[in-house]
Amino acid sequence: MITLYHGKTSVCSAKVRLGLAERGVGWQGRIVNLAGGEQNEDWYLALNPKAVVPALVHDGVTLLESNVILEYVDGLGDGPPLMSTDLLDQARARLWLADCLDIHAAVNTLTYVVSKRRQILAKKTPDQIAASIARMANPANASKRRDILDQGIASPHVDTALFTLRLTFGRMQQALIQGPWLLGQKYSLADTAVLAFVDRLDRLGLDQLWSHDHPAVADWLLTSRQRPSYNTAIESFAGAPELERQNSLSAGHWGLLAPAIGRG
Incomplete structure (x- = not known):
């Protein structure tokens, strides 16, 4: 089980x-x-x-x-696995998995800066915020959360996040020129690993991070969302992406992030 x-x-x-x-x-x-x-x-x-x-x-x-x-x-499923048997493709897939550590940190930062920060500051008193941060087990995560809540868009974590995402979307564009998926013609573990992060940024109304300079990413996201797994694993839990994206655009998330984009 x-x-x-x-x-x-x-x-x-x-x-x-x-x-x-x-x-x-x-x-x-x-x-x-x-x-x-x-x-x-x-x-x-x-x-x-x-x-x-x-x-x-x-x-x-x-x-x-x-x-x-x-x-x-x-390794538990029936049929051909998502990880290729080709050694080079395995290495390429694991590079994407390794990059997910930095991508996750970047997406977490932008999620809090443009969305959750305003919600937390509106709903909680300073004492409640301090108590919540004090409960966090990881001191590094607690320090980051405190800095983002205190500084917002001025936090250095934002610049680090944007640096990571510029590299990520540039690399995705280069890969997707070669085929519809990150490793070429076949959907793989790399696509599975990265999708949720790009989906989150799109839901936050931050698609301009890739839409102009890296248009292949938008096509990849659309195609990925058409797979049955997307509805099962993401939409059934988080709701329709279109509605969340529209709410984010109405809330002005991209405008809030724009000053940090200008710093880069």
Whole structure:
């Protein structure tokens, strides 16, 4: 039996759910209430001391880190795996998996800067915010959260995020010129790993990060969303991307980020 501890809109959780859907692997889920801080409670810290999702438990064994879980899940399905048997393609796919660490940090930064920061500041008192940050298990994550809440768009984390994403979309454009998928003609583990991050940025109304200079990324996102796995793994949990994107555009997320784009 596979049990996935995950967040409804967590991009790393979505990445693993995509892998499960693509490979036709059955699982049961336990939603962790990230907004309520459930990931910092003792029962979850016993499962994952880093206080992040997802965590996958299979036959009593716990697996952590979404990239590791994704490769593990790929081996459980029937039929050809998403990871190629070609050694060079395996290396290329794992380069994308490695890059996901920086991509995740960048997407997390922009999510908080343009959206969650305003929600938190509007709903919580300074004491409540301080208490919430104090509960975070990872001191580096706590420091980053505090800096973004204090400085907003002026946080140096924003410049780091934009640097990472400029490299990412440039690399994606170069890859997608060669074929419809990141490794060429065949959908792979690389596409599975990256989709949730680009989907989140689009939902935030930040597609101008790629739409002008890297148009192949937009085509890739559209094609990826047409796969059945997208509805199963992302849309059924996060809702329709069009509606969220429209709300983000109305909220002026891109305009809020524009000054930081200008700094670059």
